[in-house]
Amino acid sequence: MKDTDAADTRGSFAADNGRLDRGGVAWSIFEGGRDPFVILITIYIFMPYVASSMIGDPVRGQEVISHAQQLAGWTVMATAPFIGASIDKLGQRKGWLGLIVALMIPLCAALWWAKPDGTGLSVGMTMLFAMTVQVLFAYNEIFHNSLLVRAAGLQGAHKASGLALSLGNLFSVLALVFTAWAFALPGKVDWSWVPSAPLFGLDPATHEPERVVALLAAGLLFFGSIPLFLWTPDAPRTGTPVGRAFAQGAAELWRMLKTISHFKDAAVYIGSRMFFVDGMNGVLVYAGVYAVGVMKWGGLEMLAYGILLSIVAVLGGFVGRWLDAGIGPKNALRLEIVMTMVAMTGFLGMRPDLILFFWPYDAGTAAPVWGGPVFTHLPDVVFVLVGFISAIFITAQYASSRTLLTRITPPAQTGAFFGVYALSGVATAWLAPTLVNLGTRATGTQQGGFATLLLLLAVGLVGLAFVRGGGRGSAYAA
Numbered sequence: 001m002k003d004t005d006a007a008d009t010r011g012s013f014a015a016d017n018g019r020l021d022r023g024g025v026a027w028s029i030f031e032g033g034r035d036p037f038v039i040l041i042t043i044y045i046f047m048p049y050v051a052s053s054m055i056g057d058p059v060r061g062q063e064v065i066s067h068a069q070q071l072a073g074w075t076v077m078a079t080a081p082f083i084g085a086s087i088d089k090l091g092q093r094k095g096w097l098g099l100i101v102a103l104m105i106p107l108c109a110a111l112w113w114a115k116p117d118g119t120g121l122s123v124g125m126t127m128l129f130a131m132t133v134q135v136l137f138a139y140n141e142i143f144h145n146s147l148l149v150r151a152a153g154l155q156g157a158h159k160a161s162g163l164a165l166s167l168g169n170l171f172s173v174l175a176l177v178f179t180a181w182a183f184a185l186p187g188k189v190d191w192s193w194v195p196s197a198p199l200f201g202l203d204p205a206t207h208e209p210e211r212v213v214a215l216l217a218a219g220l221l222f223f224g225s226i227p228l229f230l231w232t233p234d235a236p237r238t239g240t241p242v243g244r245a246f247a248q249g250a251a252e253l254w255r256m257l258k259t260i261s262h263f264k265d266a267a268v269y270i271g272s273r274m275f276f277v278d279g280m281n282g283v284l285v286y287a288g289v290y291a292v293g294v295m296k297w298g299g300l301e302m303l304a305y306g307i308l309l310s311i312v313a314v315l316g317g318f319v320g321r322w323l324d325a326g327i328g329p330k331n332a333l334r335l336e337i338v339m340t341m342v343a344m345t346g347f348l349g350m351r352p353d354l355i356l357f358f359w360p361y362d363a364g365t366a367a368p369v370w371g372g373p374v375f376t377h378l379p380d381v382v383f384v385l386v387g388f389i390s391a392i393f394i395t396a397q398y399a400s401s402r403t404l405l406t407r408i409t410p411p412a413q414t415g416a417f418f419g420v421y422a423l424s425g426v427a428t429a430w431l432a433p434t435l436v437n438l439g440t441r442a443t444g445t446q447q448g449g450f451a452t453l454l455l456l457l458a459v460g461l462v463g464l465a466f467v468r469g470g471g472r473g474s475a476y477a478a
Helices: 003-011 022-034 036-044 046-054 058-090 094-113 123-145 148-184 208-231 242-261 264-295 299-327 329-348 378-407 411-427 431-443 446-451 453-464
Strands: none
Touching: 022 036, 022 123, 022 148, 022 208, 036 046, 036 094, 036 123, 036 148, 036 208, 036 264, 036 299, 046 058, 046 123, 046 208, 046 264, 058 123, 058 242, 058 264, 058 411, 058 431, 058 446, 094 123, 094 208, 148 208, 148 299, 264 299, 264 329, 264 378, 264 411, 264 431, 264 446, 264 453, 299 329, 299 378, 329 378, 329 446, 329 453, 431 446, 431 453, 446 453
16 A cells, blocks of 8 residues: 555544544544434334324224335345445445435425325325435435444544434424424413413424434535534545446455354354344334334324433333443343243234223323323323334343443454444345235234234344343453
8 A cells, every 4th residue: 555545644634632623523423414314204103103294094094104114125125235234335425425425405395295185295206215215315324324324433433423413303303393392382372481382383283293304314414514524524436337336245244254154153143133122123213113103193192202202211221231230132132032021912902092001091081191282191102102112122222232232242353243243234124114014904904013013022032032142341352
């Protein structure tokens, strides 16, 4: 390598002193601007609106959405592993990332025209645009994550990663709160600090307060991207043609898979995780559509639900850390999966006239729990509390999953194992949507589709029983 090339390579990394400079902070802000798409569009507001108002039947809506997400999952499965394995061969990332963002922003903003009366985007075009953004989101994560060490250095990577997660939650909660204050609450409550009518003249009759989150998510992604492209260091050029880079990446992917196959416990764990993490992702993705259809919630209730669960989910990171230290990451994962299954079972036993399978409830005769604008009856409150359980333990699972991998793999080969770990997260992205779609179609109910996620969690839980190690305070032993 020439001296100039070496200097270029060194210059592409942040100073590795453990402190975050503007490049590391800019990297974190990018995630803060990107993550609200998941909260606003996929989980709590837009997709539930599509199911309940555009399609007009939540059961049919869950079937249509799960089928579209199944196709998106297949696309990610077929392409993302090769992109991830090829990324070091491609060289500079910011050009690719800029292209992805440039496609995501207009496609996301176009969802504003998904009107309930059919005069705008059709349901088919709406799902095409939304699922295309979802696939691009997966590519976005790969290129963005690959810049972490260059942005923050090895010593500061954990700080940038933690800041990014915090900003993702913060921006999402602020977006939900702003949407509730500016568009959903006006005209429904007589509170002095709430506008008397939706801002900018948005019309609730045409569901503009729900559709506007598409513009909000697109705007946050645009403004959150600017600091990264200005200040985050890029990787150096490699001079490798794109076709050759992907061919070398495929070979690298095969080498990673062969590496992990030599370590039984790690291989079994990765296989188990493919099932339980896909089940947990499914719980998150379908929670909004399920709540709208089963509990008959509207846009305001979904905004409040999203705000509350996003805040409570922060506790999950601390719970995961406490459980890892107290009972070891493998037992922590077992507990987190079981508690998620308990929460899912609780969801299945809820209706506006039924609490946890066994307690009938008559909203016509029962006194309201409180006089507020949302969650005024006991089944609503119980559903929210069950949601708290799932939010805490699903978030904790993400923390414990990483910790367990470090306990059952040799430190010298952590990079290869985490490469497969990351790729396994997308390899079965199609499985939860497929099962939900099949279950919904077979039973004609949302409950039937949602219940299939229990199977994925159960398979993952059983698989963990065959993984050795990962106890309290344990380290890898050959």
